[in-house]
Amino acid sequence: MGELTTLNMSSPVIKIKGIGEKTEKDLNKLGIFTVSDMIQHYPRTYDMHEPPIPITELVEGNIATIEASVLNAAVTKQVRNLKIISCRVKDYSGVLTLSWFNMPFLKNKLRMGYHFIFRGKVVRKNGVLVIEQPAIYTREEYIKKMNVLQPVYALTSGITNNTITKAVKTAMGLLDFSKDYLPRRIVKEYELMALKGALQEIHFPKDKENVAKARQRLAFDEFFQFTLALQALKEKKNVLTNQFRFSKGEECSTFIEKLPYELTKAQKRVWQEILTDLTGVKTMNRLVQGDVGSGKTILAALALLFVGVNGYQGSLMVPTEVLAVQHYESIREMFLEYGLTVILLVGSMTQAVKRKTYEKIKNHEVDIIIGTHALIQEKVEYDNLALAITDEQHRFGVRQREALFNKGIQPHVLVMSATPIPRTLAIILYGDLDISVVDELPANRLPIKNCVVDTGYRETAYRFIAGQVAEGRQAYVICPMVDESETIEAENVLEYTEKLKDALPGSIAVEYLHGKMKPKEKNDIMERFAKGEIQVLVSTTVVEVGVNVPNATVMMVENAERFGLAQLHQLRGRVGRGKYQSYCILVSGSMGKDTKKRLEILNQSNDGFYIAGEDLKLRGPGDMFGIRQSGDMEFRIGDIYNDAKVLMLANEAAKSLTDKEISTIYEENPVLAQKINNYDIGTL
Numbered sequence: 001m002g003e004l005t006t007l008n009m010s011s012p013v014i015k016i017k018g019i020g021e022k023t024e025k026d027l028n029k030l031g032i033f034t035v036s037d038m039i040q041h042y043p044r045t046y047d048m049h050e051p052p053i054p055i056t057e058l059v060e061g062n063i064a065t066i067e068a069s070v071l072n073a074a075v076t077k078q079v080r081n082l083k084i085i086s087c088r089v090k091d092y093s094g095v096l097t098l099s100w101f102n103m104p105f106l107k108n109k110l111r112m113g114y115h116f117i118f119r120g121k122v123v124r125k126n127g128v129l130v131i132e133q134p135a136i137y138t139r140e141e142y143i144k145k146m147n148v149l150q151p152v153y154a155l156t157s158g159i160t161n162n163t164i165t166k167a168v169k170t171a172m173g174l175l176d177f178s179k180d181y182l183p184r185r186i187v188k189e190y191e192l193m194a195l196k197g198a199l200q201e202i203h204f205p206k207d208k209e210n211v212a213k214a215r216q217r218l219a220f221d222e223f224f225q226f227t228l229a230l231q232a233l234k235e236k237k238n239v240l241t242n243q244f245r246f247s248k249g250e251e252c253s254t255f256i257e258k259l260p261y262e263l264t265k266a267q268k269r270v271w272q273e274i275l276t277d278l279t280g281v282k283t284m285n286r287l288v289q290g291d292v293g294s295g296k297t298i299l300a301a302l303a304l305l306f307v308g309v310n311g312y313q314g315s316l317m318v319p320t321e322v323l324a325v326q327h328y329e330s331i332r333e334m335f336l337e338y339g340l341t342v343i344l345l346v347g348s349m350t351q352a353v354k355r356k357t358y359e360k361i362k363n364h365e366v367d368i369i370i371g372t373h374a375l376i377q378e379k380v381e382y383d384n385l386a387l388a389i390t391d392e393q394h395r396f397g398v399r400q401r402e403a404l405f406n407k408g409i410q411p412h413v414l415v416m417s418a419t420p421i422p423r424t425l426a427i428i429l430y431g432d433l434d435i436s437v438v439d440e441l442p443a444n445r446l447p448i449k450n451c452v453v454d455t456g457y458r459e460t461a462y463r464f465i466a467g468q469v470a471e472g473r474q475a476y477v478i479c480p481m482v483d484e485s486e487t488i489e490a491e492n493v494l495e496y497t498e499k500l501k502d503a504l505p506g507s508i509a510v511e512y513l514h515g516k517m518k519p520k521e522k523n524d525i526m527e528r529f530a531k532g533e534i535q536v537l538v539s540t541t542v543v544e545v546g547v548n549v550p551n552a553t554v555m556m557v558e559n560a561e562r563f564g565l566a567q568l569h570q571l572r573g574r575v576g577r578g579k580y581q582s583y584c585i586l587v588s589g590s591m592g593k594d595t596k597k598r599l600e601i602l603n604q605s606n607d608g609f610y611i612a613g614e615d616l617k618l619r620g621p622g623d624m625f626g627i628r629q630s631g632d633m634e635f636r637i638g639d640i641y642n643d644a645k646v647l648m649l650a651n652e653a654a655k656s657l658t659d660k661e662i663s664t665i666y667e668e669n670p671v672l673a674q675k676i677n678n679y680d681i682g683t684l
């Protein structure tokens with residue numbers, strides 16, 4: 001048994017019997033490196049062996065089962081290096097050919113008149129349907145199979161479902177699960193399945209109820225460990241004392257007074273919260289949550305101004321270059337009169353420009369640094385960075401946030417998000433941060449008028465857009481989506497733009513924007529759109545995050561049915577950002593009942609939190625929520641929406657642990673301890 005005990009969760013997968021070097025490489029492609037990764041490669045879904053159907057009802061491309069007798073003995077044919085064995089079978093409805101590759105031994109089994117159940121993929125060969133490589137069962141064997149859920153795994157070339165099934169089975173048999181890492185009282189109190197049972201049942205379930213119970217336990221584990229990781233992070237940060245002394249602040253009052261509008265009550269409140277943090281005894285770790293267009297940017301600007309006038313550096317990191325340029329331009333202008341210099345740092349800059357920028361940052365020739373991921377490159381050295389802001393943080397990992405944090409001595413951290421996560425969940429998921437909510441829209445806003453239409457409405461919509469442009473406004477048109485590739489998507493945008501140019505009066509400047517364009521081209525287009533030189537912008541979802549052109553009043557979305565509601569809400573948030581009445585036209589290619597119901601939610605409400613909640617009610621378990629698709633939180637099995645209750649319970653359980661229980665968990669499970677320590681908190 002010596003060899004068996006050497007297998008543990010952190011062993012490389014190659015240690016699992018039956019896995020060789022080639023398979024190991026292929027498994028790596030699936031992100032499977034260790035035994036633990038292997039075990040946690042949970043099935044995507046389950047396959048149920050269905051009752052046999054008549055031969056005449058076979059459909060090309062399906063996996064199908066038939067019950068038939070062998071009509072004439074199997075024949076073997078050699079085609080190049082393949083030995084193909086085939087035989088004809090018949091049931092009461094018809095006759096069919098079955099074929100197998102390189103399985104000559106089947107010849108003995110497939111004797112004339114013998115009766116079997118065959119299951120395999122139906123394909124068309126020379127114009128007729130055949131089943132290739134069917135599995136062969138006796139009736140008794142098949143009946144047993146029929147009640148079993150077969151795991152279906154995510155695969156890659158070189159890896160079959162069978163490879164994974166076997167490897168998981170072998171590993172499960174060898175791992176020592178005698179001890180569950182969760183304290184027994186928690187397993188009992190929350191009525192959880194034992195860990196071993198849960199893993200067994202998730203891969204090889206007895207029935208659907210067991211899958212549900214297993215999922216619940218494993219999701220609980222994920223959320224539980226996540227909470228522990230957050231707590232550890234919070235403890236680490238809680239001890240950090242404020243390293244910065246701020247003596248000035250009147251510039252902020254002047255700044256607020258000079259704004260062309262009055263801050264909303266919510267903005268004033270949140271600004272006070274930020275200010276209290278900045279001047280408090282501890283380092284700030286704050287999340288500012290607010291719906292699209294609620295005016296979070298001005299709060300970021302105020303915080304940057306505050307540290308800047310006090311002689312420190314401040315940075316603002318955003319997810320796209322378009323957004324970085326937008327913020328850079330507006331903040332640079334706003335800060336001119338306060339004598340603060342602002343610099344842009346983005347990936348597409350030439351090496352020479354970047355080097356110069358690094359120099360300026362290091363020598364404190366600049367006060368405020370705005371950019372993308374480029375801000376956390378190793379080469380960037382800050383001088384007295386007092387504040388690190390990340391905008392739309394759901395695109396960043398906590399590690400990235402940490403990387404920036406580690407650049408300064410202990411900068412204050414401010415995170416801005418428009419992701420509509422209900423407060424109860426946010427408190428858990430952002431457990432390491434204090435939360436402020438900008439829960440009010442500026443008073444000058446008129447609610448966006450929405451309509452959900454079919455493609456027959458296009459011409460009317462174009463006329464409407466032309467009318468808005470005639471009044472001096474601008475419009476976005478989000479192009480129909482294509483799945484294939486970014487290149488095809490780009491072509492698609494070009495084509496649509498041409499069509500739109502034809503449909504609109506020649507005096508209207510129509511331009512396009514897509515992901516394949518060079519950053520500089522994208523920025524130029526956005527800049528011209530912001531200046532009003534372009535009136536209609538045809539775009540992919542590049543404009544989704546944070547783009548701010550208050551003069552734009554129409555958002556027309558083609559193929560609206562293909563987007564998640566959260567994403568549509570973000571897109572719609574690009575209009576209604578100023579004093580003009582704005583409109584959102586959702587064009588749907590198909591108007592099924594479900595599509596209608598979903599889009600109707602947007603039609604009825606402009607409130608992101610309400611939309612998130614309603615979307616949740618409509619979705620069945622296992623569905624992906626728009627937010628998650630945007631890479632928000634990377635749990636393997638848990639879904640923060642569908643498993644919200646489990647999330648809350650796991651959080652409660654983790655918080656109830658005594659110090660002794662925590663240290664026991666860590667001591668007895670070094671692999672887990674390490675995992676928790678290195679946890680990339682989803683991508684919070």
Ligand SMILES: Nc1ncnc2c1ncn2[C@@H]1O[C@H](COP(=O)(O)OP(=O)(O)OP(=O)(O)O)[C@@H](O)[C@H]1O
Binds near residue numbers: 443550573
């Ligand atoms: N109190 C206010 N009154 C009127 N307009 C305001 C107010 N606060 C901000 N604005 C304006 O509202 C627009 C949207 O603000 P901002 O870009 O900060 O939104 P946001 O919260 O960052 O939204 P998103 O999440 O969509 O990026 C801007 O043009 C801004 O100048």
